[in-house]
Amino acid sequence: MESHWLSLFDVTINFDQSHLFFPRIVTWVLVILLALILLSRYRRVIPALKHTGRVLAGREGEFDHKRFFGTLVLTTGYFYLMSVLSDVFPNTGYSFLIMSVVFILLLSLLYVDHLTRRLFVIILLNALIAPTLAWYVLAQLFRITLP
Numbered sequence: 001m002e003s004h005w006l007s008l009f010d011v012t013i014n015f016d017q018s019h020l021f022f023p024r025i026v027t028w029v030l031v032i033l034l035a036l037i038l039l040s041r042y043r044r045v046i047p048a049l050k051h052t053g054r055v056l057a058g059r060e061g062e063f064d065h066k067r068f069f070g071t072l073v074l075t076t077g078y079f080y081l082m083s084v085l086s087d088v089f090p091n092t093g094y095s096f097l098i099m100s101v102v103f104i105l106l107l108s109l110l111y112v113d114h115l116t117r118r119l120f121v122i123i124l125l126n127a128l129i130a131p132t133l134a135w136y137v138l139a140q141l142f143r144i145t146l147p
Contacts, residue, residue, distance in 0.1 A: 093146030
């Protein structure tokens with residue numbers, strides 16, 4: 001009887017699959033949130049998607065080439081350079097931190113219409129604070145390995 005109760009305190013970790021635990025949880029939470037958004041905003045989402053399709057097909061509205069292709073280039077560069085920097089700072093999360101600051105700054109500057117000094121300061125502070133906070137919580141508090 002005692003051995004049965006002691007087995008409740010035994011923990012085994014499958015290290016081949018353990019890194020997938022949080023991504024699976026996050027994925028399912030995002031899927032559920034997307035379903036809730038689609039169900040609650042169905043009448044607004046469907047016309048917006050149809051309009052987006054017409055714009056992409058070139059039948060209506062103006063397609064913003066600069067922002068579309070700029071986003072693709074920045075996102076690709078973000079992941080590639082994070083991989084390159086992770087060789088310089090292995091298992092520290094510094095590549096995540098550095099590249100996230102640069103990515104958020106450049107992406108925000110790409111999408112702003114009229115850049116003022118005040119808006120630039122807000123964008124810069126956001127680009128510095130948000131990734132630093134995410135890095136601190138994930139890498140330092142939860143000890144999750146970041147690239």
